[in-house]
Amino acid sequence: DVKVTQSSRYLVKRTGEKVFLECVQDMDHENMFWYRQDPGLGLRLIYFSYDVKMKEKGDIPEGYSVSREKKERFSLILESASTNQTSMYLCASRLKGFGGTELAKNIQYFGAGTRLSVL
């Protein structure tokens, strides 16, 4: 089974702090993603990485950065946390694919989420 582990379930930080959210997957997936989930807004993509040291902005990258130094680990960084970044953060990984019908490909597997409160 694919396992995506997020280092913290709950975090409380202060405005202006630098915050690191860590995500590790154990299935050698090339692609990794960070989403945030807010009531009434659903899940929105922040950043994704299609391989080591690669990163692409998603729909809402402002205020965030990411790091992918190793294949299994994808970090989300809040350079200077603000109250509007209070949210649930979800990490996902995916096996790289080329379309087609292979069942294992193009399915994102999610971690349990980190609920971040910025005070």
Place this chain on the structure above:
Amino acid sequence: AQKVTQAQTEISVVEKEDVTLDCVYETRDTTYYLFWYKQPPSGELVFLIRRNSFDEQNEISGRYSWNFQKSTSSFNFTITASQVVDSAVYFCALSEAYSGGGADGLTFGKGTHLIIQP
């Protein structure tokens, strides 16, 4: 741009009733994938099903069934004989089918909160 609409914000039914969750999508792509995920109170999104745009066969897995209709851009999810453990938020999602090794995220609907009352 892609869009997924789940018009039902919340549904409440009594256990053993059948319930259908609606999903309507928009995309300009001719090849794409549709998904359903379940999010129980614990928070983790659990993958339920992936459907390719070129495969319109309906699928049944135990009490779960999915109806994909390209003509109406819908991918509805039915739970038969619902149980309390089915209580969760259910998300429908869409992604492009891609080739060449690129990556892209999922476009999610806003979710339907399903409450199964005993």
